[in-house]
Amino acid sequence: MVKVIEHKVSREVKAWLKKEAAEQKERYKKIVAEQEALSPKRDKWVADFLERIQSRGFNVHADMLRKIPAAEIPKKPRRRFKVVF
Amino acid sequence: MARPHIEPFVDRDVSFKKMTLPGFPKGMHYKMLSLDTDTGACSMTVMYENGYVQPPGMSYADMELFIMSGYLESDEKRYTPGSYFWVPPGVHMPALRAPRGCVALMFYNYAEPSFVESDSDHQLAERDNLTIVNAYEDMHWTSTNFFPATASGCLVKVLRFDQRTQAFTFLYCMTPNFWQDNISYHDCAEEAYHIWGTSWMMQFGNLPTGGYFWRPPYINHGAFACKLGTLALGRTDSQLYNHFHFNPWTTPEENRERAASRMLAWKPELYRWIEQHGGHNHPHVPNDFEYDGQGDPHAIAHAHGVPHDHGDGHHHHEHEEKPKRRRRRRSN
Numbered sequence: 001m002v003k004v005i006e007h008k009v010s011r012e013v014k015a016w017l018k019k020e021a022a023e024q025k026e027r028y029k030k031i032v033a034e035q036e037a038l039s040p041k042r043d044k045w046v047a048d049f050l051e052r053i054q055s056r057g058f059n060v061h062a063d064m065l066r067k068i069p070a071a072e073i074p075k076k077p078r079r080r081f082k083v084v085f
Numbered sequence: 086m087a088r089p090h091i092e093p094f095v096d097r098d099v100s101f102k103k104m105t106l107p108g109f110p111k112g113m114h115y116k117m118l119s120l121d122t123d124t125g126a127c128s129m130t131v132m133y134e135n136g137y138v139q140p141p142g143m144s145y146a147d148m149e150l151f152i153m154s155g156y157l158e159s160d161e162k163r164y165t166p167g168s169y170f171w172v173p174p175g176v177h178m179p180a181l182r183a184p185r186g187c188v189a190l191m192f193y194n195y196a197e198p199s200f201v202e203s204d205s206d207h208q209l210a211e212r213d214n215l216t217i218v219n220a221y222e223d224m225h226w227t228s229t230n231f232f233p234a235t236a237s238g239c240l241v242k243v244l245r246f247d248q249r250t251q252a253f254t255f256l257y258c259m260t261p262n263f264w265q266d267n268i269s270y271h272d273c274a275e276e277a278y279h280i281w282g283t284s285w286m287m288q289f290g291n292l293p294t295g296g297y298f299w300r301p302p303y304i305n306h307g308a309f310a311c312k313l314g315t316l317a318l319g320r321t322d323s324q325l326y327n328h329f330h331f332n333p334w335t336t337p338e339e340n341r342e343r344a345a346s347r348m349l350a351w352k353p354e355l356y357r358w359i360e361q362h363g364g365h366n367h368p369h370v371p372n373d374f375e376y377d378g379q380g381d382p383h384a385i386a387h388a389h390g391v392p393h394d395h396g397d398g399h400h401h402h403e404h405e406e407k408p409k410r411r412r413r414r415r416s417n
Contacts, residue, residue, distance in 0.1 A: 003195040061233035074332040083288040
């Protein structure tokens with residue numbers, strides 16, 4: 001299947017792409033900062049999730065649930081918790 | 086770098102900009118959702134002004150369009166909300182008008198947006214692949230057929246499926262009070278836009294109407310919840326498999342390693358065969374008879390962008406296209 005038909009990319013198009021790429025970089029930085037700010041809430045959500053999968057269960061497949069024993073619950077590693085990569 | 090991880094992004098927070106790329110008619114505005122900085126491939130929310138007219142034309146790359154509000158019309162048909170187009174490169178579309186304006190999602194998969202006026206197909210166009218469907222009126226909701234599956238209450242309508250890569254575009258919904266307590270990641274990149282409704286993910290919080298993400302492979306997302314229901318459009322760039330787990334802190338590298346290990350458990354023969362035959366210094370890439378024919382393995386390695394050597398055992402490389410020598414014109 002043809003993905004792209006060979007064509008010349010004009011200077012105007014290159015300039016447009018450059019500008020959009022720069023704006024995307026800024027957008028990405030903003031997202032990272034916003035997600036950093038969400039950390040305290042996220043820690044609470046994670047704690048609630050780890051509690052729920054022990055009491056109600058973890059969705060193994062569709063609505064099939066497995067209650068996870070306490071011994072299997074992962075421990076938070078020392079490294080920084082990142083969600084945007 | 087291809088597209089960065091854009092998640093979450095809400096397009097309601099930004100204004101439309103005039104589309105100024107050459108070829109596009111006046112009256113088209115856009116919000117950039119994500120952009121592949123190498124190829125120019127991108128996803129945009131677009132708005133056509135009242136009275137917008139687009140002459141017959143084609144694009145150099147494939148283009149997907151999904152109408153969210155308003156309508157587009159040609160001489161023969163009116164395309165209302167839910168209308169979805171997948172237009173292969175070089176396939177010309179008739180003149181389209183938006184007498185009362187229209188808002189849509191627009192995706193270019195392999196190159197920058199382009200529009201060239203033309204009332205016929207390009208010689209390389211594959212018109213038989215042109216897909217036009219109204220997802221709201223012509224299709225029914227089905228449960229997801231991926232195993233392991235999402236919890237009940239997440240339904241899909243598959244709009245396009247690429248047989249080669251298994252990439253697909255789909256409308257999905259979450260019913261009110263949907264929840265799914267697991268963390269997922271995929272081997273593919275995944276993208277979605279909320280047409281209506283708010284859903285929640287443990288990593289990113291609420292994603293409201295106008296919410297969007299482009300998520301590269303192996304990034305954790307979930308648990309999931311949705312109070313009042315959500316309607317969204319999703320896309321992947323290859324096969325979607327739900328790798329579920331419950332460790333909130335794993336990294337994409339750890340997830341990828343696990344996926345490879347799982348592949349070894351699921352398809353040990355195939356995995357070992359790839360490892361043995363695709364190992365270092367063997368310019369061999371698995372050949373798909375349906376797509377690659379009985380071709381030269383070296384040429385197939387090129388086609389797939391796989392690093393390889395030329396039999397000298399120490400010369401690993403990917404080819405960069407050599408600049409063509411200019412022939413001097415002889416003056417008579």
